[in-house]
Amino acid sequence: MLELYYQYPRVLNRLRAGALGPEMDRIAARFYETGYKPASAKVYLAHIAQFDRFLSLAGCKDSHSINSDLVECFLDRCINQRQRLSSQTAIRHVLQVVNGSSIRHHVEPPCFDSEVLREYGRYLQDVRGLRTKTCEGLMLAARRILKxxxxxxxxxxxxxxxxxxxxxxxxxxLSASGSYCSRSGSVSDLRSFLRFMKWQGLASEDLSRFVPRVPCWRMAHLPPRLSWDDVNRIVDGVGINDPAALRDRALLLLLATTGLRSRELRALELRDIRWRTGEVVIRSNKGRRDRLVPLSSAAGDALATYILSGRPSTHFKQVFLCHYPPVRPITHSSTLAAIVRRRLERCDLHFPKAGAHxxxxxxxxxxxKQRRPIKEVADLLGxxxxxxxxIYVKVALPQLATVALPFPGSES
Structure with a gap:
């Protein structure tokens, strides 16, 4: 597979002669199968060749002798952070090909009582039955409390x-929180941890009753929103000249007409689209129940165009993929938010928090505003x-004005 990127025999022989020699063709095949562009693949292969020479000088005979100390010693030789990150990514591909694992280099968060944290994690998952995302937030709060x-x-x-x-x-x-919502969330997380301490026997009494309630007026503000003319302008501003644009157009139309959450859109699979009935199945949403949402003709046409003409050929079942190699599903909410933000900025629209919501x-x-029944809106949004x-009723000012009582003493 190295012949896909190099044609000179001397280069090919040199790449296949070192400690990683037997694996180089498999590594090259991995870059090709995951959709890397040839130029990007050659950059990573160059880093791998340097790593191979370093292993030979260190007396490493084969790829199975690689350990974290050797990797860290090689990365310390990088002249800047950019080269280090690129080399680290290249080595991760090597390790995944060699033994299906990778050595990650990052600073672990300080752990002040690992046993308590492990028990707290099991308590959140097994006793309270919380979702992984919720558990991660509560575990982060517990680390701060213990620190x-x-x-x-x-x-x-x-x-x-x-x-x-x-x-x-x-x-x-409370001093470390910047808004009433974050303050309310902080004391709620503390209350959860203190209840765990009582349940686990770490405290003789329920200390959560000493945590004061912090008011959080959920209905005190209007949700950030776009006018429908701006929504149409954003969608119309997306071209259809490349696969990523086809994806973005289908993605925006689906969000704008179904109200999917970020997680629901990222988890959407090909089997969840019912083309004949014009529906989309949302599986195991935030409320832990499936629901059906209607698929408009415009969103359906854009979705079909993307799947047939723009979506990369891959074994992944998710509908929306990252087109920048390696091709993979959109797994992080920040990636989806970046797509939405980029399309907003091209229409000169700027929001502090731009995303699926x-x-x-x-x-x-x-x-x-169209006077749809509130129950219908709630069912659509899940x-x-x-x-x-x-909270959305507050934006319907013309409708609210018709039900307002007359001012005392007025002629009407």
Whole structure:
């Protein structure tokens, strides 16, 4: 497979002569199968060739002798951070080909009581049955709590925590929060951890009752949203001249007409599209139940065009993929948010937080303005409670004006 990138016999022989020689063709095949452009693949192969020479000088006879110390020693030779990151990516491909694993180089978050954190993680998943994303947020909060306790009361066990300690901890958390929503979330996370301490037997009493309630007025603000004219302008501004543009157009239309959450869109698979009935199946959403959403003709046409003409040929089942090699599903919400933000900026629209939820808010606002029943809007968005959907009623000012009571003392 090296012949796909190099044609000179001396270069091919040199690449196949070192400790990684027997694996070089498999590595090259991996770059080809994952969709790397030839120029990018040759850059990584050059880094791998340098790593191969380093292994030979270090006395490494074959690829199975590679360890983390050798990798770190090689990366320390990089002249700048950019070269280090590129070399690290290349080595990760080598290790995945050799033994199906990789050695990651990052600083692990400090762990002040790993056993407590492990038990807390099992408690969140097995006892409370929370989703992985929710558990990650609560675990991060627990690490912060334990770090503060270790800094303030070094050497003391958690069982020594008192009500005064909890009040001090609340003050620290509130001072580190910038909005009423984050303050409310911080004390809620603390309350969860303290209840775990009581459940686990780490505390003799339920210390969560000493955590004050922080008000969070969910209905006090209007959700960020786009006018429907701006939504149409964004969609019309997406060209159809390349596969990524076809993907973005289908993605934006699907978000704007169905109100899917970021996670729901990223998890959407080809089997979830019911072409004959014009529906999309949303599986295991935030409310842990499946739902059907209608597929408009415009979104269906854009989706079909993307799948037939723009979507890369791959074994992945997800509908929307990253077109920049290696081709893979869109797994991170930040990637989807970057796509939406880029399309907004091309229309000179700037929002601090631009992502799938911006189009979701825009759709809900438009439906309320069209006097759609609030229950219908809640079902489309997948809300369990109508109270969650009620925030969009505030934007329907003309309708609200018709039900306003006359001012006392006025002629009407």
């Amino acid at each position: 503060w306790y270790d800094d303030q009361y070094a050497g003391e066990p958690l069982s020594a925590m008192t009500a005064e300690t909890v009040i001090s901890l609340v003050g620290y958390l 911006l189009l979701r808010h825009s759709l809900a606002t438009q439906l309320v 809300h369990r409670s109508i109270d969650t959907t009620a």
